[in-house]
Amino acid sequence: MISRRALELATAILTGGFGVAVVVQSLDNGIGWSSEGVDAGTFPFLTGIIIVAGSLYNLARGVVPAGTLASVPIAITSVELRRLAGLFVPAAIFVAVIPLLGMYIASAAYVFAVLAIPRHQSIARSLITAALTALALYVVFERMFQVSLPHGALAAVLGF
Amino acid sequence: MDNLAELFHGFTIAVTVPHLALMAVGVLLGILVGVLPGLGAPNGVSLLLPLTFGMQPVSAIILLSSMYWGALFGGSVTSILFNIPGEPSSVATTFDGYPMARDGRPTTALATAFGSAAFGALVGVILITFLASWVAQVALAFGPPEYFAVYFLAFASFVGMGGAAPMKTVVALAIGFAVAAIGIDTVSGSVRLTMGIDELVKGVNFVVAVMGLFGIGELLVAVEEEFHARAVSSRIDWREVFRAVGRLPRHSVALLRSAAIGCWMGITPGGPTAASFMSYGIARRFSRRGRYFGTGEVEGIISPETADHAAGTSALLPMLSLGIPGSATAAVMMGGLMIWGLNPGPMLFVDQKDFVWGLIASMYVGNIVAVVLVLLTVPVFAALMRIPFVVIAPLIVIICVVGAYSVSNSYLDVVMMLGFGVVGYLFKKLFYPLAPLVLAIVIGDKAEDAFRQSMLMSKGSLGIFFANKLVTCLVVAGIALLLLPLALQLFARIFRKPNSPHTTNQEKVII
Numbered sequence: 001m002i003s004r005r006a007l008e009l010a011t012a013i014l015t016g017g018f019g020v021a022v023v024v025q026s027l028d029n030g031i032g033w034s035s036e037g038v039d040a041g042t043f044p045f046l047t048g049i050i051i052v053a054g055s056l057y058n059l060a061r062g063v064v065p066a067g068t069l070a071s072v073p074i075a076i077t078s079v080e081l082r083r084l085a086g087l088f089v090p091a092a093i094f095v096a097v098i099p100l101l102g103m104y105i106a107s108a109a110y111v112f113a114v115l116a117i118p119r120h121q122s123i124a125r126s127l128i129t130a131a132l133t134a135l136a137l138y139v140v141f142e143r144m145f146q147v148s149l150p151h152g153a154l155a156a157v158l159g160f
Numbered sequence: 161m162d163n164l165a166e167l168f169h170g171f172t173i174a175v176t177v178p179h180l181a182l183m184a185v186g187v188l189l190g191i192l193v194g195v196l197p198g199l200g201a202p203n204g205v206s207l208l209l210p211l212t213f214g215m216q217p218v219s220a221i222i223l224l225s226s227m228y229w230g231a232l233f234g235g236s237v238t239s240i241l242f243n244i245p246g247e248p249s250s251v252a253t254t255f256d257g258y259p260m261a262r263d264g265r266p267t268t269a270l271a272t273a274f275g276s277a278a279f280g281a282l283v284g285v286i287l288i289t290f291l292a293s294w295v296a297q298v299a300l301a302f303g304p305p306e307y308f309a310v311y312f313l314a315f316a317s318f319v320g321m322g323g324a325a326p327m328k329t330v331v332a333l334a335i336g337f338a339v340a341a342i343g344i345d346t347v348s349g350s351v352r353l354t355m356g357i358d359e360l361v362k363g364v365n366f367v368v369a370v371m372g373l374f375g376i377g378e379l380l381v382a383v384e385e386e387f388h389a390r391a392v393s394s395r396i397d398w399r400e401v402f403r404a405v406g407r408l409p410r411h412s413v414a415l416l417r418s419a420a421i422g423c424w425m426g427i428t429p430g431g432p433t434a435a436s437f438m439s440y441g442i443a444r445r446f447s448r449r450g451r452y453f454g455t456g457e458v459e460g461i462i463s464p465e466t467a468d469h470a471a472g473t474s475a476l477l478p479m480l481s482l483g484i485p486g487s488a489t490a491a492v493m494m495g496g497l498m499i500w501g502l503n504p505g506p507m508l509f510v511d512q513k514d515f516v517w518g519l520i521a522s523m524y525v526g527n528i529v530a531v532v533l534v535l536l537t538v539p540v541f542a543a544l545m546r547i548p549f550v551v552i553a554p555l556i557v558i559i560c561v562v563g564a565y566s567v568s569n570s571y572l573d574v575v576m577m578l579g580f581g582v583v584g585y586l587f588k589k590l591f592y593p594l595a596p597l598v599l600a601i602v603i604g605d606k607a608e609d610a611f612r613q614s615m616l617m618s619k620g621s622l623g624i625f626f627a628n629k630l631v632t633c634l635v636v637a638g639i640a641l642l643l644l645p646l647a648l649q650l651f652a653r654i655f656r657k658p659n660s661p662h663t664t665n666q667e668k669v670i671i
Binding site: 004007008010011018019021022025026029036038039040043047048051054057058075076087094095099107110118129133141147149150 | 210325327328330331334335337338341345348350353354355376379380383548550551554555566569571582583586587590592608612616620
C-alpha cells in the first residue's frame with residue numbers, strides 16, 4: 001500500500017534529483033555570457049534551477065497535508081500494486097533479455113509467459129499467440145519495412 | 161478570397177484516389193488506437209512516423225492527421241459503449257454518453273457524439289482556413305525576440321489555463337526543456353547533459369518519450385483498475401442516426417459555445433482534454449437542464465465532444481502558422497514535419513502551398529471519411545474490446561518497445577522508453593500534465609535558439625523583449641498568464657475561506 005503523500009514525495013524527489021543533475025552537468029558547459037553570446041550551459045542551467053525550485057515546492061506541498069491530499073490518502077492499494085507489478089516486472093525482464101535473445105524470441109517468450117503462467121489462457125493458445133506475435137513482427141518489420149530488429153547475442157552465437 | 165482559391169487548389173490535391181485511400185487507412189488505424197486503452201493518438205502517430213519517411217510530405221501529413229481524427233472518434237466509441245475512455249480527451253463523454261447508451265439508446269448517443277464532433281471539427285477547420293494564412297503573414301515579420309515571446313506565451317498558457325497544479329506544470333515543462341537540451345548543442349556544437357552516457361550525444365528523440373509517457377504510462381494506469389468491458393448493444397440503427405443528427409440544430413447554442421471553447425483551447429495550447437472538461441462544466445452550469453447532467457443528457461454529450469474535436473483540429477493552426485503545436489499529438493506531427501525536411505512556421509505558407517492547403521482541404525474530407533467509417537465499424541471495434549486486457553497489454557508493450565527501437569536502432573532508446581513509462585505513470589497518477597512535457601521536448605531547442613539569437617542581437621540585454629509593441633504585448637500577456645493561478649489563489653484567499661474544495665475539481669480535469 002502506498003499513500004498519496006509518499007508517492008508525491010517520491011516523485012518530487014525524483015524530479016528534483018533530475019534537476020540537480022541538470023544543474024551540475026550544465027556547469028561543465030559554462031553559464032553566463034561569453035564572446036560567442038549566451039553560453040551553452042545557460043539555458044539548461046536555468047531549466048535545472050526551475051526544476052529544483054518547483055520540485056521543492058511540490059515536496060513541501062506533499063509534506064504539509066492539504067485538503068486535497070487528505071481526501072485521497074491512498075494512491076495505490078496493495079491489489080493495484082500487485083497488478084502493476086504483474087504488468088511492469090515481466091515487461092522490464094522482456095526489455096532486459098532483448099540483447100541476449102533478440103527481439104523475436106524475447107517477445108514470443110514474453111507473450112507466452114504472461115499468458116500461460118498466470119493461467120489466463122491455455123498452454124496451446126498461449127503458444128499460438130506467442131508464435132503469431134513473433135511472426136507478425138518479422139513480416140511487418142524485417143520484410144515490409146526493412147527495419148532490422150535486434151537478433152540478439154544468442155542468434156549471433158548460433159550463426160544467424 | 162485568396163484563401164478560398166487556395167482551398168480549392170488544396171481539394172484537387174486532397175481528393176485523389178491515393179489520398180482518399182490514405183485517409184481511410186489513417187482513420188481506421190486511428191480508431192484502432194483510439195479504442196485500445198493504453199494506445200492513444202500521440203503514440204499512434206509516432207508509431208506511423210517512420211513509415212512515412214519515403215512518402216511525399218503532403219501524403220504523409222494526410223495519413224497522420226487522418227489517424228488523429230480517427231483516434232478522436234475512436235475514443236468516444238469506447239466512452240459511450242463501455243464507459244471506458246479510450247483517450248484522455250473523451251473522459252467527459254462518459255459522463256452522459258454511457259448513461260444514455262445504458263438506457264437503451266446507444267445509437268442516439270453515438271450519433272449525437274459523432275454529429276457534434278464533426279461540427280466541432282468543421283468549425284476548427286473553417287477557422288484554420290481563414291485565419292492560418294493571416295497569422296502566418298503576421299508571423300513572417302517576426303524576428304527571434306518575437307518568436308521567443310510567442311513560445312513563452314504558449315508555455316505560460318499551459319501554466320495559467322492547463323487546469324493542472326501550476327507548479328506541477330512548470331516542473332513538467334522544465335523537464336521537457338532539459339530533455340530537449342540533451343545531446344549536441346546546435347549553436348556551439350558542445351555536448352550537453354549526457355550524464356556520462358556517450359550514446360546520449362544523439363539526444364533524446366521525442367518519439368521515445370511519447371512511447372513511454374503515453375504508451376507504457378497509460379497502460380500502467382489502465383492495468384490498476386481491472387475493468388470488465390460490459391458493452392451495451394453495439395448495433396447501429398441507421399434511421400436513428402439521421403434522426404439524432406437532425407435534432408442537433410435544436411442545441412445550436414451549446415454547439416456554438418462548445419466549438420468556441422474548443423477553438424480557444426486548441427489555439428492557446430490548452431489541449432482537447434482540458435477543452436472537453438471545461439466545455440462540459442460550463443454547459444452544466446448554463447444549460448436549463450443542467451441538473452439532469454450525468455443521467456444521459458443530450459447536451460452533456462454535445463458539449464465535450466464538440467469542444468474536444470474543435471480543439472484537436474484547431475491545435476494544428478499554431479503548428480502550421482507559427483511552428484507551435486497546440487496539443488501533444490500536434491507536437492508529434494510537427495516533429496514529423498521537421499524530419500520530412502519542412503520548416504514548420506509561416507514560411508510554409510509561402511514555400512509549401514501545396515502541402516499546407518492540401519492538408520487543410522484534407523481536414524474537411526478526412527473528417528467526413530472519419531464519421532462514415534466510424535459509424536460503419538462500431539460493431540467491429542466494439543468486438544475488439546471483448547479481447548481480454550491481459551492479452552492486449554503485452555502486445556501494446558511490444559509495440560512500444562519496437563516503436564522506440566526503430567527510431568534509431570538503439571537499445572538505449574528502449575531502456576529510456578521504459579523509464580519514461582514509469583515517469584508517465586507517476587505523472588498521470590499525481591496529475592502532472594504530460595502534454596507540456598512533450599511540447600517542450602519537441603520545441604525546446606527552437607525556443608532556446610530564439611532566446612540565444614535575441615540575446616546576441618541585444619548583446620545580452622533582456623530589454624529586447626520589450627523593444628517594440630508587439631513583443632511587449634506578447635511577453636506581458638505571457639507573464640499575466642503565469643501569474644493568473646497565483647492571482648486567483650489570492651483572490652480566493654481574500655474572499656473565501658481557505659481550503660475550498662475547488663482543487664479536487666481541478667485535478668479531475670486533467671485525468
